[in-house]
Every structure is written in C-alpha cells, then in structure tokens.
Amino acid sequence: MKRDGSNLSYWQDTSQLNDHKDTVAQHDYDVVIIGAGITGITTGLMLQNAGKNCLILEAKTIGFGTTSGTSAHLNTVLDTPYYDLISNFGKENATLAASAAKEALTIISNHVQQFNISCDLEHCNGYMYATNEDEEKELKKIYDAILGVGLQATYVTDIPGPMDMTKAIKFEKQGRFHPLEYLKVLLSQYENAGGVIQEGVAVNEVKEENNRQKITVGDDHHYYADAVVYATHTPPGINLLTFKLAPYRSYVMGFQLKDEHQYPDDLIYDMQEPFHYFRKATYQDQTILLVGGQDHKTGQHPNPEFNFVKLEAFVRKHYAVRAVLYKWSSQYYESTDGLPYIGYFPGKKSKQQFVATGYSGNGMIFGTLSAKIITDLIINGTSEYEQLFSPGRVKPIAGFSNFISENFDVAKHLIIDRLAIDKIDGLADLAKGEGKIIDYDKHTLGVYKDDEGTLFALDPVCKHAGCIVQWNNTEKSWDCPCHGARYAPNGDLLTGPATAGLSVYDLKKDA
C-alpha cells in the first residue's frame, strides 16, 4: 500500500490492508465522506450502522495519510497538557475533553471486542519522566492538571525503561494498537453493512444545490448527498480553518533490541522540547521498539533526514540496539487553542458539511472521537461535545498568541523564502535523489533528479496560497511551510490543503 512519503512505515509493512476491491458506486447517498483514514472509515461505519447510506471517496489509497504514519499511541493524557486546556477552556470543559478521550478509547476497545479484531490492542500505563528541576516543575503542573480533570496519576520511583530520571508519574488506562489492522476490519464491517468506498477518486468541488450536496469528481462526474464529511486531515482550499491550523512533522524509528526484556509494555514520554515517545509493537512474533520525536514545523527544517540521525543517537544512548528496522515521518496539525476542530464546517451556508481536523499528536483518539461526534450530529442533530470542539468556536483569549505567531510564520514564508534561493551553475550540480529550490537562468525552479538521473523541474509556488515549497530529503517530497500541503517529486499533489499539483516545466520545451 502507498502513503504520503517514500519511507515505509512499520504499519504499512506489516498490514494486509492491500487487497481492497472497490464496489460500484451509485449517484445518490445520505452521506459522502471524503477521506479513508481512521476518521473517514470509523465515521462511515458508525453512520452505516445507524441506517445511513454512505459513500467514502479517497483521493489516493486507504490509510494513505497519517493513519499509516502515526505511532498509534492511544492516550487519554493528551499532547496538549490539561493545564493548558483548563486555562483555555475552563476546568469543566477540560474535564469534558478528558471524558471525550476516554470515550474514544472505549469505542476502539469495543470495536476490537465486537469484531474480534487482531490488531495487537493492549491496554497499558503511560509514564512521563523528568530529568532536571525545570522538567520536575512542569511535571508537577501536568500531574495536578491530570488529577484536576478527573483522571488518575501517581508519582512513581521507577519507569519501564533504561533512561535516567529524577521524577516520574504514571497514568493508567492508556493503550496501543496496530492502526491498519484495526482499520482493515472496520472497513470490511463498513462494507458488510452496505457502505461503499472508492479509492483514487479526488473530489474537485462540493456545492450546495437545492438543499443537497453536489460532489464533483473528475471533470464532470457528480454524486449527490444530504451531508458531506471532510475527513481529509486538513480541509482543502482556503477557508476559516486555514489560519487556525499549523502543520508539523514527527519522526518515528523502529528498533530491534539486543535484550528482549528492554521492550517496554507501557507508553513512555520524556519532557524534552520536542519530547520523545516510546512504545513497543508486536506483529506475528516480531517485537520492535518504536521511538518518535524530533518534531518541527513542516517545510521548516533544513535537513529532515538528519532528524533520524539524532533520533537514533538518542535511542542508542539508552538502549542496546541490534538493528534499525524502520524509519518514517508523518504530519499532524496543531490547532491554536489545543483542541481539535470537529463538527459543522464553519462558513458554510447549511449545516450539512462537517469537518474534523487539528488532532495534534492524538490522531487515533480524535479521529475516533470525530466519528462519534459527527455521527451524533447527523443522526440526532446534537452531541454532548458539540460546543467544546466546535470548529466555529470564537475564543478571543485562548490561543490568540498562537494564532498570531503561526500566521506571522506564514507571512514570513510568503516573503522571505522567495529571497533565500540557492544559485547553482548548472543542473548537473544536482546529485541523484536530491531536490532543490534554485535560481536558474533568472527563473526560480524546484528541481529534482531521480535515481536514474531524470530531471524534473517545476514551479515551486504552492497551489494553495502561494508560499514556496521546500525539499524534504527523507520523504522525497516538496513540503509547503505555510499550511502543510505536500507534493511528490514530480509535482503531483500528495496531501492538501492544496487541491492541485505544482506546475511542471517540460525541460526540453521550456528551455
């Protein structure tokens, strides 16, 4: 199966989610869901089971985006510390967010039980450890806030890993699983219930017409539905959410260890900036240690591949590594106030378009929660989480400084990246497998030379809002530093919010 980068994730390598066959789609549905990751497929299953007739349209392949790139931690202790949520939303709402995360974990557990899914789901503890006084103070704030929102945590004197620590806390009832093995069964349940899915079908337009949603794919092919759900990780085009989301990349590596007792049963987090996260994964008797971290804003690292070097060095400092088996990176979106945007798509005329985005590092939990919220909104017209996660929420204080700094960051990339272009004398200077933004013969070009020496040249101006894309030397992609659109070396669109690929030059003709 494919994903949105050239590195193979452990999940892709070990999943059987490869042999899916599309069924023929009709033209009329109750709900069309755009995107076949954990959000889209879980939503489809829930709606189908609630009596709705659904069509899932996936532009690429099932699990193409972050569902194949996640580290698949299942946390109720979220990436956004609860003290931030208390400060931004109040204690009652932060407690509701904790309940929502617990409910999402329960939904996953129930699916695993109900459908007898072999996806290595394990309920386990989470540990967070400090290594100095500053981190200890931060840990105390995190600990107090966890208790404050009604979750359990305790100070412990030991953690299930060889890292040195000064203080640590343990929180119970977390989890981990194999996301694609889980998704595979959800998908077959969805199809058994009558749901239809089409891969390789990109949606070009969604328009409201006579109280229904007209979905256009290709040049002139239409589907009609009462409701549309954007389960696309970030919604396409320029809309009210564009300025409230910031794209990040995170790096994950899979290690075989010399000492099998070193594989931790639990989830572990340090408190570095950015933090590292640890878990084990087991598939058909092979166990590996997954360690992630090195997060940075998308398109804003001069040498993404180097993050693996640093991550590996960090792991080797603590563990006896026998072999490095996997390395891959993946994308996530931060919201301005620490909670995702799930519900009615803001700025749309009717309440028949839905969106789910801004999951931070908790995609499996919030993807599942989105399915629950959107299903409740479509079936019952209401959800207990509707207000808290509303994409249209207006919070003049919460997240305002993040909003300003993220958008200043975008403005900076719109202007400065156009000035900081490398100059090279000839295209022969480019090594095989390398891409670069260059000033060549008075033209700014993105150039990529593949392993056979074939040269691709393209216009590096992002088709979303005009920032200059940057070369990602590990995933072999052009990444936009503004809102995270990503393109293949030849300019094809990998992931939104852009809706078209980069313009390509025909080198012979345009010379």
Ligand code: FES
């Ligand atoms: Fe918005 Fe590129 S993703 S300008």
